[in-house]
Amino acid sequence: MHKQSGGKASGVREVTAPLAPGPAIVVILLLTLFLTLESAPTIQLVPRATVIMPAMQVAIFLLLLPTPRVRLTGISPLMLLLWLALFAWSLFSIFWSGYAPHSLGRCLLVYCPSLFLLLLIYADPRPLETFWSFARGFIFFGTVLAAVALLLLTLGKVIPIDRWELQVLGLGPFKLAQAVYFKGSWPLVSSLTGNPNTLAAWLMASLILTRAMHKARRLSTTQFLLVGGLQGIVMLLTLSRTGLGATLLGLVLFWVLSAPGEGSRFARGYLVAVGGIVGVATGLAYLFDPGRAGLMASSLSGRWALWEAAWRAFQNRPVAGCGFGVASDGMLRDLGLSVVHLHNVYFSILVEIGLVGFFLFMGFWLLGAIAGGWRALDFVRSGKRDGGLALATAGSLLVALLLHQVFESMILRTNFYTILWIYLAGFVTHPLVETPSTLFSRNKRKP
DSSP: OOOOOSOOOTTOOOOOOSSOHHHHHHHHHHHHHHHTOEEETTEESSTTHHHHHHHHHHHHHHHHTTOOOOOOOTTHHHHHHHHHHHHHHHHHGGGGOTTHHHHHHHHHHHHHHHHHHHHHHHHOSOHHHHHHHHHHHHHHHHHHHHHHHHHHHHHSEEEEETTEEEEEEEETTEEEEEEEEEETTEEEOOTTSSSHHHHHHHHHHHHHHHHHHHHTTSSOHHHHHHHHHHHHHHHHHHTOHHHHHHHHHHHHHHHHHTOSSHHHHHHHHHHHHHHHHHHHHHHHHHHTOGGGHHHHHHHTTTHHHHHHHHHHHHHHSTTTOSOTTOIIIIIIHHTTOOOSSOSOHHHHHHHHHHHHHHHHHHHHHHHHHHHHHHHHHHHHHTTOHHHHHHHHHHHHHHHHHHHHTTSOOOSSSSSHHHHHHHHHHHHHTOTTOOOGGGTTGGGOOOO
16 A cells, blocks of 8 residues: 655645555656557557557556545646646537537547546656656667667668568567658668557657756666667758757757756747747748748648648537548548548647637647746746756657647647646646655645
8 A cells, every 4th residue: 555654735735545656657658659659551550559559547546546636736726727628628519519429539539548547647756757767768768669660670671662671570479560651762660559650759769868867866877878869869850851850859858947057048938939939930930931932832741731621620510620630531521631630739629629729729738838948947046956857858849749749730639649748737737746856745734
């Protein structure tokens, strides 16, 4: 029976639980990540993984249901309220959806495991230990995926298929394969994820976590160079502009937030702000140049046509949307398009649950990102290095995902990205994120 020593803190609601939530959170995150892998393109490494994934997430929560100690203070109640409001609005949208059974099923599969995870996060009495344990496990996965990509690229048997090839390697009774796409002669590797952009999304988070672990002195310099170098090489091989850009943004933000002194933070922040303004201005000038409109559309790999269709669909129902989870099965299919998502999470949310859902969705996300950055600066300033670095990492990842999801729509779907997003937002707003030495000291009763 797990029990926390000490009495109840002021402003904290507690409900007792038999098992520690921290290990359960790490298991949910890493097992979900494992279940998303593919032994070959479109072939899941674990059969029926998409069914096992939500069942596993819910089952672990139910095992812990009798006694988690849920802590709600600070802005965590607001985060939970925003998530519940988003859940309720998405659920309500089935009444005007043309695909009501599908919309209801998708809503329950996405929101219920995520809500349970958020409750477990706020029930975790040792959030900092949980974060670093998850980071170590995620880095292991990222390193393995990078190593497998290089192994298949160099030793795999090549099977040419149109403009791409399948690289297959037998390991005893098992076979692993990756799809490799080509940009000219440049091989875009995918490892066990099925797509170079998906692999780049994993490596984006893994590289940022690797840098954070090194900064927190949880990885030696030799380990950092080996692991980070391997992941960096494979990230370049994916040639994913979205992944590379989001990784750079996350690393730069972490560099600013983790600066040790006020002067260095200001200097770094100033450089990043100037560079960001110049970059945004240049990008907007390029985007709205009429002479480059055709080039811009072609460079987005067909996304521009999808976004135009999404914008028209949003204008038809701007407030309520067409129903949660039905963009691919409704709007896109009705237009005769065979793609599975809009490659832009913001358009997906606007189309499916309208402006009401969009504001709730962005409120949850931005509140988490701002809280992560603000608390990181406060912790670093007060000398709480371990907690400050963890908050800086999670906040940087949340902001990096803001950019990443401009070109992808991986959030609010039944996958690992949704629960990673939930975990990061819950962690940065957890009221007990502190350094290990002071974690329980403020909750102890005086004799």
